[in-house]
Amino acid sequence: xxxxxxxxxxxxxxxxxxxxxxxxxxxxxxxxxxxxxxxxxxxxxxxxxxxxxxxxxxxxxxxxxxxxxxxxxxxxxxxxxxxxxxxxxxxxxxxxxxxxxxxxxxxxxxxxxxxxxxxxxxxxxxxxxxxxxxxxxxxxxxxxxxxxxxxxxxxxxxxxxxxxxxxxxxxxxxxxxxxxxxxxxxxxxxxxxxxxxxxxxxxxxxxxxxxxxxxxxxxxxxxxxxxxxxxxxxxxxxxxxxxxxxxxxxxxxxxxxxxxxxx
Ligand code: MG
Numbered sequence: 001x002x003x004x005x006x007x008x009x010x011x012x013x014x015x016x017x018x019x020x021x022x023x024x025x026x027x028x029x030x031x032x033x034x035x036x037x038x039x040x041x042x043x044x045x046x047x048x049x050x051x052x053x054x055x056x057x058x059x060x061x062x063x064x065x066x067x068x069x070x071x072x073x074x075x076x077x078x079x080x081x082x083x084x085x086x087x088x089x090x091x092x093x094x095x096x097x098x099x100x101x102x103x104x105x106x107x108x109x110x111x112x113x114x115x116x117x118x119x120x121x122x123x124x125x126x127x128x129x130x131x132x133x134x135x136x137x138x139x140x141x142x143x144x145x146x147x148x149x150x151x152x153x154x155x156x157x158x159x160x161x162x163x164x165x166x167x168x169x170x171x172x173x174x175x176x177x178x179x180x181x182x183x184x185x186x187x188x189x190x191x192x193x194x195x196x197x198x199x200x201x202x203x204x205x206x207x208x209x210x211x212x213x214x215x216x217x218x219x220x221x222x223x224x225x226x227x228x229x230x231x232x233x234x235x236x237x238x239x240x241x242x243x244x245x246x247x248x249x250x251x252x253x254x255x256x257x258x259x260x261x262x263x
Contacts, residue, residue: 022056022119026241026242028122028242031059033050033249034046040098044108051119053249056118056242057156058112059244060072062125062126067089073102081094110149113149120155121151125157125161132163139164146172156220162181176195178196182203198223208238220241221239223235229254
């Protein structure tokens with residue numbers, strides 16, 4: 001945690017390189033910090049709130065439209081329109097509940113890089129229902145955009161689609177990647193070059209030996225979606241690197257209480 005990373009193309013030759021230090025906590029706001037301030041999930045407003053709170057990460061979900069726009073939304077539908085079979089123009093006829101339009105990934109990343117030197121952008125690539133070739137294209141396009149925007153230092157890619165993560169690593173071997181499904185052992189994931197596991201917490205309850213195994217292999221450890229203090233405490237006691245939560249304020253508060261108890 002708290003790794004210093006050089007940003008910017010030509011970081012080694014240019015004096016304008018920026019230094020970034022991620023917040024030294026484990027808090028990843030799931031779909032942004034949406035709940036307390038009543039922001040829509042996956043809105044730019046929720047992302048900005050996660051950054052304002054000082055979360056170490058803010059998670060969001062990415063789909064591709066029928067005309068190849070990458071957009072940020074959780075469900076595969078938006079206002080009843082299947083995103084994969086709708087054009088971007090059809091989607092922007094509707095808004096989020098706060099009046100925002102559905103963010104493109106470009107807009108979302110640009111917003112996330114603004115006045116932010118501490119919050120990772122945790123980019124979930126949603127699986128495509130339209131076949132492997134399209135899934136590969138989604139992964140390629142996401143990595144291409146991240147490169148174009150020089151956003152790589154911020155990004156952790158996560159997915160339930162193992163092959164999408166492998167595709168990302170082909171395009172960017174240094175990418176941070178975490179697998180979500182929970183059906184592969186840390187050793188298998190590590191062998192394939194994926195850098196972390198982000199499993200439902202119940203997977204770690206059933207297979208607690210995977211925690212030590214992942215640490216031994218140098219994998220990042222993340223769990224979703226943890227909203228309960230007892231569970232948060234269990235994961236903190238087990239040294240998790242990240243905890244993905246709908247309740248980032250609650251987890252930040254718990255971390256503060258634990259620091260005070262120790263101090
Ligand atoms: Mg997600």
